[in-house]
Amino acid sequence: DAQESRGLGDVYKRQMLFDGLVSRLAMAKGFIARKDYEGKSRCLGSAITIIGALQSSLDMEKGGDIAANLDRLYLYMTRRVFAAGVANDEEIIDEVVSLVKVVKEGWDGIKDEVR
Secondary structure (H helix, E strand, O other), X not given: OHXXXXXXXXXXXXXXXXXXXXXXXXXXXXXXXXXXXXXHHHHHHHHHHHHHHHHHOOOHHHHHHHHHHHHHHHHHHHHHHHHHHHHOOHXXXXXXXXXXXXXXXXXXXXXXXXX
16 A cells, blocks of 8 residues: 555654664764764754754644654754753763654554554
């Protein structure tokens, strides 16, 4: 069914965004540890862009409370990534990574259900 395969494609795109987000955050931590603040800024900027893409992909009409909660969570993640950049704080990045992993696991479950 075309709609099912399009839905699965959307889930895979989202998974790629989550993977890219975790990767950028890990790279930013490395840049902070090496005091490479230009590299840190590039990675955290990319991370914020990816969070924005995830947030803009939410269907607020069909998603109901789940979409609204994810919207708030993505906004929180954006604020925390920004704070991590200002403070050069690897612990804040770890916090965001743990949140991303929880959300990604939820989408992994949806992917398994769509199959």
